[in-house]
Amino acid sequence: MxxxxxxxxxxxxxxxxxxxxxxxxxxxxxxxxxxxxxxxxxxxxxxxxxxxxxxxxxxxxxxxxxxxxxxxxxAHPRVTEAVRREIDRGSNFVRPSMVEVEAAERFLATVPTAEMVKFAKNGSDATTAAVRLARAATGRRRVALCADHPFFSTDDWFIGTTPMSAGIPETTNELTVAFPYGDLAATEELLTRYQDDIACLILEPATHTEPPPGYLAGMRELADRHGCVLIFDEMITGFRWSEAGAQGLYGVVPDLSTFGKALGNGFAVSALAGRRELMERGGLRHDDERVFLLSTTHGAETHSLAAAMAVQTVYAEExxxxxxxxxxxxxxxxxxxxxxxxxxxxxxxxxxxxxxxxxxxxxxxxxxxxxxxxxxxxxxxxxxxxxxxxxxxxxxxxxxxxxxxxxxxxxxxxxxxxxxxxxxxxxxxxxxxxxxxxxxx
Missing domain, CATH: 3.90.1150.10 (Aspartate Aminotransferase, domain 1)
Known part of the structure; x- marks a missing residue:
């Protein structure tokens, strides 16, 4: 005892x-x-x-x-060895490194439902970038999040919905609305109530409960019918559900998805991934108004991206x-x-x-x-x-x-x-x- x-x-x-x-x-x-x-x-x-x-x-x-x-x-040996190799070659430069290309290729091969990816250091940056992109693409203000999932971001659009909302203007809080997990009818009612004003639906595709049969496909259909962006927060489900996340396991493709946590095995790396049409709005090869998507000094540190590649290799091979x-x-x-x-x-x-x-x-x-x-x-x-x-x-x-x-x-x-x-x-x-x-x- x-x-x-x-x-x-x-x-x-x-x-x-x-x-x-x-x-x-x-x-x-x-x-x-x-x-x-x-x-x-x-x-x-x-x-x-x-x-x-x-x-x-x-x-x-x-x-x-x-x-x-x-x-x-x-201290997984294959991950730490990959990190050591890159640290000796320098970790951050004034221009992109080849590691960024290789890491993006590896990620998109692992998560084939996505067409483009951008890396960052934490999950909050990735989810907030997804929300910003959805607002820009739809021209709408409101964010609809799943009320039954505990955490999406440290940023105001989410933290304002929690008891720790001090310092966040009420006008910001009014732009976030919530829907219950697993209830398509309630979600459709929300979308109808705020017709043409909800930019995105953001949820974890699964947590401590499995999605009811047809639920994720139903969310996909609702997003399409109401013209909003479907975002899967795969910070937890990524790799733990399958190497390609819950979207790879359940076969429902979101417009945007965010990954982190297991992606780096403790090293700081996260990812925003999704459809090229949307992701390119944060790039240079389009004629639309530019979106400040993700731009982080340390987002492409070579050793963290090397860790992510090593993690994906270990998952696949072992x-x-x-x-x-x-x-x-x-x-x-x-x-x-x-x-x-x-x-x-x-x-x-x-x-x-x-x-x-x-x-x-x-x-x-x-x-x-x-x-x-x-x-x-x-x-x-x-x-x-x-x-x-x-x-x-x-x-x-x-x-x-x-x-x-x-x-x-x-x-x-x-x-x-x-x-x-x-x-x-x-x-x-x-x-x-x-x-x-x-x-x-």
């Missing part, structure tokens, strides 16, 4: 230094120490494969690595997507059995595609609970499992999965005690973990 007195004194001191210098103590809100039990937010020293070490010297099996970006495991599904299926089955065995199968719930598993922690009334999540995360950490989700990397071994399931079983035994007491407080170790999007700190 994990120790009740598990402590992270060096991590705690490092977190204090982080908060003194960096707003929020991290460069991504989802990595904040408020997402972890009180005083149990490990600060990472290094990682290799599916394991990371904190500054206190503890080793963890890590899930959701790099917010789902490190799908091959840390069958990574299939392995992610196999590992995820083994993990999901083990966690479900462990939870059921401890009598909490209706409270610790694994959801999602096998390559992109998340978990829900439900209270005695079956409602989502941050308090029970705190209890659960605390037991996982004490057992050497760092798991804000159960999103797997291909570097995990069967032994890693087996150990994770053992730790989950121990955590579920404590969860059962808390349910019986109808009070998780004695096992939380402090304040509950908090949702990322909230109005007050």
């Amino acid at each position: 994990p120790s009740e007195d598990f402590r992270l004194p060096r991590s705690r001191a490092a977190n204090e230094r982080l908060h003194a210098l960096i707003p929020g103590g991290a460069h991504t809100y989802a990595k904040g120490d408020d997402q972890y039990p009180e005083n149990l937010a490990p600060v990472i020293s290094h990682g290799r494969g599916a394991h990371v070490w904190d500054v206190d010297g503890n080793r963890y099996i890590e899930y959701g690595s790099g917010l789902r970006s490190v799908s091959l495991g840390h 069958g990574v997507t299939a392995r992610l599904h196999t590992l995820g299926e083994r993990l999901a089955a083990g966690v479900r059995d462990a939870a059921a065995g401890m009598g909490v199968g209706d409270h610790v719930v694994v959801r999602g595609r096998a390559s992109n598993l998340v978990f829900a922690t439900l209270d005695e009334n079956g409602q989502p609970s941050q308090e029970y999540r705190t209890l659960f995360l605390r037991r996982l950490l004490a057992g050497g499992v760092l798991a804000p989700s159960f999103v797997v990397s291909s570097a995990l071994s069967d032994a890693d999965i087996d150990h994770t399931v053992d730790v989950v079983a121990q955590a579920c035994a404590v969860y059962r005690k808390a349910l019986d007491a109808a009070d998780p407080t004695p096992w939380m170790g402090g304040r509950p973990v908090k949702p990322v999007f909230r109005r007050r700190a």
